[in-house]
Amino acid sequence: MSDLKRLALHDLHVALGGKMVPFAGYEMPVQYGLGVMKEHLHTRAAAGLFDVSHMGQVILRPKGSYQDTALAFEGLMPVDVLGVAEGRQRYGLFTDQAGGILDDLMFANRGDHLFVVVNAACKEADVAHMQAHLSDTTEVIAVTDRALLALQGPQAEAALARIVPSVAAMRFMDVAQLPSGYGELWISRSGYTGEDGFEISVPEAGAGALARALLDMAEVEAIGLGARDSLRLEAGLCLYGHDIDTTTSPVEAGLTWAIQKARRAGGAREGGFPGAARILRELAEGPARLRVGLRPEGRAPMREGTELFTHDGTALGQVTSGGFGPSVEAPIAMGYVPHGQAEIGTTLQGEVRGKRLPVTVAAMPFQPTTYKR
């Protein structure tokens, strides 16, 4: 794994018994001693600590006014950036001229600048993309000296509040910059598991001690990428490069909730983002295909790449993420099917090892979310 980058907390993962695998150019812990199933269930029952330092952290610092930077950022996404209040975070996605998705991300209004978190595999391209389009108004600064931890689960608040008591007052998608013994923490009340929890950006110099302090708490266990994937799948959340990419539009992906009124037809700042013609048309007329939740009958998982068919054998599309949901105790999946087959309750067939097995279009999330709104 010599070409792979190492996380700042690499030695801690190894000491904790993490099984390291290549992911997005990094050596990442896929699981620890508990194993994927127990790590998943522990996160839903108590609190799980994830190292997501491979993700890209970026500051957008206005050269002029904050408003100019926010408006320029809106030029890259079908998202209302200007309407995000100070101290709040929002989900966003970069689109391309064809209306496909270049990446999905989180961004926060931190008063005089924006803070952005992007996917690891896309981060270099994203920074270049932002530099190419925002440089008139904005300095694009990749933050490379900070780790990113996620603490997720019903006991995440109690655990983190022992270190920074004021997090207890934060609501879902609030952000705060808080002093601590580990350096200034950039905390958001969010995550990617469907659970209440926090993402914590911490200076690399303090990251190991912070992780240790959290892991020393009875309710906190280290959780690997394997459980991160099953948790986000149960929560119905997209994984970039699998469920969404440049071949899928935000409307096809069912991410219309991320396109606020201000950017839609008739809105205050209608259009003006890459791929607007297609995306606004799909919002008005409906997309040709849609991302749907899928519940295979029986216990056999339908994994990514499983072909989907109607009962009379018409090919429909593919599963884009699939596996076993430890909390729902059944196989679950998501994939794309034509609009006419996307209604909840529609029975389709998925081909597993040459056999066509029944699978039903189902509502997502598969597991109720517990965000602290």
Next chain:
Amino acid sequence: MKYTKEHEWLRVEGELVVVGITQHAAEALGDVVFVELPEPETQVAAGDEVCVIESVKAASDILAPVDGEIVEVNEALSDNPGLVNEDPTGTAWFFKMKIDDLAVLNDFMDEDEYNELIG
């Protein structure tokens, strides 16, 4: 007990050979969530893919270790695939085979040789 390079164990039970996967294999697979068993009374050849094991990570096959007839399968694994992790060398056997000559088992590894393989 005998062992294959594919991390299966073979145990003689009367005239039959009982087949399962080793502790080492079960740990490497991770939590098993689904097991697809063959039909009893199936003739198989050595190397045939006869079972599918799905773990939280991936699908893998169990191969028939020798030529013969599958005479019994462990239905308990269909209802409780997690048994494979809990008791891989005991209650989580996969199938029982009838073979012509039990002497072919001498070609497989004994426990010391298998432990050397997995190092």
